[in-house]
Every structure is written in C-alpha cells, then in structure tokens.
Amino acid sequence: MDKPVVAECSALHHDYGSTPALAGIDLTLHGGRVTALLGPNGAGKTTLIHLLLGILSVQRGKISLFGDLEPGRTEAQRRIGVMLQASGVQDNLTVSELLALFASFYPEPDSQIGLLDELDLVDLADRRFDRLSGGQKQRALFALAVVGRPDWLILDEPTTGLDPAARRILWRAIEARRRAGVSILLCTHFMDEAQKLADHVVVLDRGRVLDQGSPDAIRRRVPSDRILARTALPKEKLRTLPAVQAVHAGEDRVEILSRRGIDTVRALLAADDTVDDLEVAGADLETAFLALTDSAQPEQEAA
C-alpha cells in the first residue's frame, strides 16, 4: 500500500527576477520515509524547500501539504519541523531558553530534557548559542527542529561543517525519527549520508527533477564504472576515450565515468604509458549523481 502523501507539487515554477530557479517541478513526497533531495549548487533545492515551508510564495503551479493544506498555513507549520541551511537564532539566548521558546510554538512538544540528553547537549543547556561550537550549534538547531514532534522533518544540509562524531550523533537522531514514523526530507551534498539514510532519492538539476527512486535504483540506472587514475592526459583527451561519460579532475587523480570500464581502461593504458595508481570500481550513488547531472547539462544547454 502507498504511504500517505506529505507533499504534492505540480507544475511548480519559481523565478528570481528573470532568473528561473524552478522550471516545472512535478513531485510527490510520500510519508514515513527519508527522501534525500540531491542536486548541485543552484539546482533549486533551497527554493523548493522555502516554497514547501511557505517562506516563499508560490508564483506558478501548486503545492498541497498533508492532503489539502497550503504551505505557510499554521496548521501545516505545526506538523513540520525545520532546520534550514541559512537560518540562525537570536544568539544571546541559551540552548534551554531557545528550546523552551520553540516548544511553546507546538501543541504537544517533546520532553526538552530528553532531547538535550539525546543530542548530547545537557552540559550546554545554559550556554548562550553564540558561545557554542559549530557542531554544538547544529545539534541545538536540530533539537529546535524536532521539539514539536513533527510529522514531517525538513533538514537542509544538517551536517555541513560537522566532524565525524557530531555527524554520527545527528545521523542516529535522524534514524530514530524515521523508526518512529516521521517523514523526512533531507537535502544534502554528502552522498554517503544520502546512501546511509535515504529510502528514496530525488535528483534535482536546474530547477527540474532529473530522476528519482531508491538509492539502489538510482545507482543501477547509471551503468557506469568509476575509474580513478593518475595520468598525463588532459581532460579533453580523456573525454574522447571509448565509452567515457564524464571526467572530473580530483586532487591528484582524475575520475572517469565509463559505460564499459574495461574498454576505457584499455584505451587509457594504450594512450598513456605513465598511468599510475589505477583503480576501477562499480558506480556508487555519488558516481550515479555525477553522471546524471553531467549528462543533463548539454541537453539543457542546447534546449
């Protein structure tokens, strides 16, 4: 049986002046799962989130939340918890003052003591927000997002700037919400995060939905091999090798995405006898994401 729909967007367009940010989004977000929203910078992810939250007004198209609610309506907002990439707080308030403030916005808030404990914030409860470290701030912002016991949690790059230990604390907290049946929209640039947490992936590029499905389905959709190597050949030459889909320059190795890795490797070794540090692997989510967004680029430029 299909899970309930938390949000439905149809023919959604949004422009900033003459610059289009969303160019016709049709998207249904089902509840009870983690949906990762992936896309390069400028893909329209934050615009879409701001429209879902009612921070931006819909210019063209339609959004319905929880069946029939418009974004920005208090009834909808009471069911949504949010952690925004560009949001801050009144930073001379303490963590517990902020938590009490946000708890007051919701009809049946969660236990503030329990949240402080879960997010390792107990010793920081009386510390002002502006005196927290980056990781502590992110955990406090997550606590504000979930204190209202939301049905739908929208997280815009929640782990950016966090060290591995702090990331793990947030991942555990996100997984706990998913197990409790909370629907989650996770916008992230970290593919390992999407791979680990998401049940469903939506790839956005240039204001359009390029693809969507489970992380495994997305990976399989791109029958790519990923070749890493140190080579003297320039990117332009590498692109002409057989079966190559995309080439990305890394710090010391290039990454080549190929439809048939074996053919590309043979040609590469024939063209450059200085090739070193060669590694071939199957596609992961990141590879698939890069292949999808790269292959969309020329088509859309030509359009």
Added chain:
Amino acid sequence: MNAANPSIQLIRAQWLNLLRTPAYTLPTLLFPVMFYVFFGLLMLRGQSLWLLCTFATFGVMGAALFSFGVSIATERAQGWLLLLRASPAPVSAVIAGKAFGALLFAIVIVVMMAALAAAFGEVRLETSQWLGLAGILTLGALPFCLMGLALGLWLSPNAAPAVLNIVYLPLGFLSGLWIPSTVFPGWLQSVAEWLPPYHLAALALDITGAKPADWGHSLAVLGVFGLVFAVMTALGWRRLAGVS
C-alpha cells in the same frame, strides 16, 4: 497540551535580548538624556520645559527607530526571521515584543528626563500633565516604530545603522528638537512644519502648557506618516516572500 504561551515566550526573548545587549541599550537610553542635561539643564536653563518636551521626543523617536530598524535588519541577515517564518511562531508577537521594548524605552527616557527636569531644571507640572506627557510621547513612538520596521525590512544589516543615523539626527534637528524651530529662517520653519517629530513635540509642548498646538493637524500628520510606513512594511514583507 502545551501550557506555554508562544507570544509571551517571544516577547520574553525580545526583552532578554535587550537586557543582554547593554552596548545597544545603554546608549539608546542615555544619549538623549545626556543631550538634555547639556542643553536643557546646563546651557539653556530658562528653556528647561521646552527642551524637556523636544529632547524627550528625540529620545523616544530614536528608541523606536533603532529597536526596530537595526534589530529587524540584523535578524533578517542572521536567518532568525527566516526560521520564525518557517515555524508556527506568531510573527505578530515578534513585532509586538519589539514594540513593547520600544515603548518601555520611551517611558524610561521620559521618566529619567522628567526627574532631571524637576530636580535640576525647576520644571513644575501638574500630575495630569506629567502623565499626559509620558502618555503622548509613548504612544507617539508608534509611527516611528513603523518607520523603523519598514527600514529594517528594506535595509541590509550593514546599511541599517548608518541610514538610520542619517535619518534620525537631521530629522531631529530639522524638526526643531535641538534648537526651537522659531529661531530657524522662515523657509526652514516651513520644512519643520511638515516633519512628524515636530508634530509629536508640538503635542508634548501643548500638554505641558509651553505652547498651544493644533491637535487635529498634528495627529493627522503623524497618522499619515505612520500609514506610509505601514504600507512600506507590508511591501517589505511581501518582498521577503518573493512576491513580485
């Protein structure tokens, strides 16, 4: 069911912000009082009553402009306003919290100046006149709150303090709040009569018996001024929501 009232919590947060920002709070309260001490009590002793009315107007105008203008611009830039708009917070309570803060500042400024005027400037008024003075100046701060709110929604946090000072100081001077407009050249007096602070001071001067005022005219000027900035506030809010 949650017993905490979100509006009260938001107003409390605004006030905690004021208490924890003495670098803003103390100059806002003391700057106009200091001016009154210099001009009204030390230099022009015979004008203590007149200058009480005009410098108190200057003080409440500053508290209203800065408590809205700078803080809204800063909260917009730091993303606080964005987070509140995304949450079910009653945003009207954010505005109400700031308005209460500005009005509290207005009362404190008027009370401090009145106490100094009575103690050192030999200003003597009936109780009803003291209360009327405090009342009109406190309520008279509201149009300036709207002006601060509108500017805060349109200006960047870096531009807000500079622009507000450029507005605040000349507006105070040209409205005859530092030097009575009666000593201005004729053309400058005509300019003063169009400015809202001139009319708020005129009402304060009338209540204290220093100079009679045309209440209808002054209230109309203050009302139109408030309405213009209410419209600018509404447009600024729509701009935040990306409505073209």
